[in-house]
Amino acid sequence: MIRKDLLALANDISIEDLLIEHPIVADFLANLRLDNIPKQLPLSLAIEEMDEDILQEFGLDKFGVLLSFCEFMETFSTAKNQNPAVATLTIIGGLNKSGEPENISLTISSGEIVSIVGPTGSGKSRLLNDIECLAQGDTPTMRRILVNGVELDDLQRFEMEGKLVAQLSQNMNFVMDLTVREFLYLHAKSRLTVDAEQVVEKCFLGANALAGEKFLLDTKITQLSGGQSRALMIADTAYISNSPIVLIDEIENAGIDRRQAIELLAQREKLVFISTHDPLLALGADKRIVIKNGGIIKILEITQAEKQSLNAIEELDNILQNLRHRLREGDQITVDLLKA
Amino acid sequence: MKLITIAGPPSSGKTSVILKLIECMGLPIGSVGVVKFDCLTSFDNLRYQEANIPIQTGFSGKICPDHYFVSNIDDAVQWGIRSGFQMLITESAGLCNRCSPYINGIFSVCVIDSLSGTNTPRKIGPLLKLADVVAVTKADIISQAEREVFAFSIKQVNSHARVVFVNGITGQGSFLLAKYLQQARDIQTLRDMKLRFTTPAAVCSYCTGETRIGESHQMGMMKKMEFKEL
Structure with a gap:
């Protein structure tokens, strides 16, 4: 929208109608403590009735309100x-x-999964940091990250601030006191999602498909188990967060279907980096970056042999998952359960 | 000398951000100084000293911290120039959600804690609204979605601001913040320069030491709350 159209919103449409068309206007009014202005008038007329003193507290006059509305x-x-x-x-x-x-020099396309392996402290997080800030030879590692094959100047890097990369790690928690439904709506709103209802529904179903134990739309996000939280975070990253790159730092043993989770992200055309010690995740990736002493020492493509062993690893993993499940159910563990 | 003002609510992580920032800028030891404006006590000077960063601390005591800031900021600048700094960083705590220690033309950063609540950015006022860069701390322990919602709340109040997520422990993000600060300009003095916003108003009887309660003791600039009858 250009300025003229924006001003038209303030001049020609009543606030009532404006609120229906652009619900976010409610936030604008609340931010300036203007929730109680007459809504049947357009904003430009309604501000005539506003208390100048309140506006002054926000450093605005009546014209300033219109300007900040446009902004x-x-x-x-x-x-x-x-x-x-x-x-x-x-x-x-x-x-x-x-x-x-x-x-x-490694080029990765959207929809691809890359794992990063190496001993603790070898520099895996440093690589994720370089990707996050789109390093241009100006970080301690001197690495350069090109987007779509081109180098970026500082201005372009700043422009992309926070929009490029979504992060997911084992230490993350939900801290808001909201239900799953409220939370997903709030996030969808902040992303200006048009068909929020549909997206929230998809995201909720997606999260439950990944989680070991199901949860409801009315469950509080702070009451979700570790696995459920991780599942919701992944589904949310896939469906609501629009960032094209996802950086994952250790999500093993979270009580979710890890492979399915990563595949969901890749299906959504995300470019996925996973820093991991988990064989199942590491081999689930198309490429594997090996880090030692702060540097990338090699880049491995998954081999046929590895792909085959992946099935065996998956069986081992299923045995463990099954054991966990039995324990949870209060069953006795028998030797038979250790067989595939 | 470049001057940068950094402000934010108490315990939001200002000192950690500044320490990581200085480390990241790679300027020679002793060429970046810090002036900390605090209220009653402060223990941050120890952390700066540990990092060999020259530090001066001032306590506003019974004075509004913003008023204290304005009346001392140019002296701080002169101290920085005398000490031969390339860069001076001031750190001040916003206490009443109405603080605004920013100066026109001086690069300003607001540090805010992502655990402080999603709506907090909408309540902070000029401290956030008029900052050039908003540095969000402690975001490594909240979900990506909450980060995005938090950034959205910030943008609602300050659409011009650059939002940077800085991890005060690992320093992640401080690199980008340092990049922004390169835009700070060199100054010799702040004389005749202007604050971006008025400081919280004062000069009522309670500012000057009145402790008794009641209408007859209330003089000067007062603002009375309106109570609607039920």
Whole structure:
């Protein structure tokens, strides 16, 4: 929307109608403590009835209200909130902790899954950080990250602030005191999702498909188990959060179907990086980055042999999952349960 | 010398952010100084000293912290220039959600804690609304969705601001913040420069030490609450 159209919203349409068309206007009014202005008038006329003293507390006069209204609507117009499309991401090697060059260049396309493996403290998180800030040879590792094959200048990096990368880690919690439904709606609203109802429903079903134990739309998010929380976070990242890149830091043993979770993200055309020690996740990826001493020492493509062993690993994993399930149900564990 | 003002609610992580920021900027030791404006006591000077960062602490005591800030900021700048700093960072705590220690043309950062509640950005006022960059802390322990909702709340109040998530423990994100701060300009003095917003109004009888309660003791600039009869 251009300024003229925005001003038309303030001049020609009653606040009542404006609220129906753009529910977010309610937030604008609440932020300036203007919830009680006459709603049958357009904003430009209604502000004539406003208390100047209140406006002054916000550093505004009547004209200022109109200006900030325009800015507000501009900020939350859908065009401005489009996420940059990322078809490929290229990592160009820098230096390891000893200052030796990494000599690698790796291009990953959307829908691909890449795992990052290496001993604790070897520099896996550092690589995730480089990706997050779109390093251009200016971080300690000197790595460069290209988006769609091109280098980015600082302005472009700032433009993409926070829109490119969604993160998921074992330490994350829900802290809001909301039900699953309220929470998903709130998130959908903040992403300016048009068909919120549908998206919330999809996301809820998706999360429950991943979670070991089912939960309801009316469950409080703070009451979800670790596995349920992780499942909801993954489904939310897949369906609501629009970031094209997902960085995952350790989600093993969370009581969710990990492989299915990662596949869900990849299906949504996300570019997925998983830092992990979990063989099932590491081998579930198309490519595997191996890190040692702060540097990438090799990049492995999954081999046929690994793909075959993946099935065996999955069986082992199923045995363990089954044991967990039996324990939870109060069963006795027998030797038979250890067989595939 | 470059001047940067950093402000935020108490315990939001300002000191941690500043320490990581200085580490990340890679300037020679002793060339970045900090002035901390606090109210009653402060223990942050120890953390700065540990990191070999020159620090001065001032306590506003019974004075409104913002008024105290304005009356001392140019002296702080002169101290920084005398000490030969390349950069001076001021750190001040917003206490009443109405603070606004920012100066036109001086780069300003608001530090805010993502655990403080989704609606908090909408309540903080000029401290957040007029900042150039908003640094969100402690976001590593909340979900991605909550981060996005939090950033959305910030944008509602300050659509111009750059929002950066900074981890005060690992330093993640401080790199981008440091990049922004390169835009800070060099200054010699703040004389005749202006605050971005008026400081909280004062000068009533309670500012000058009145402790008795009741209409007859209330003088000067007062604001009375309206109570609707039920």
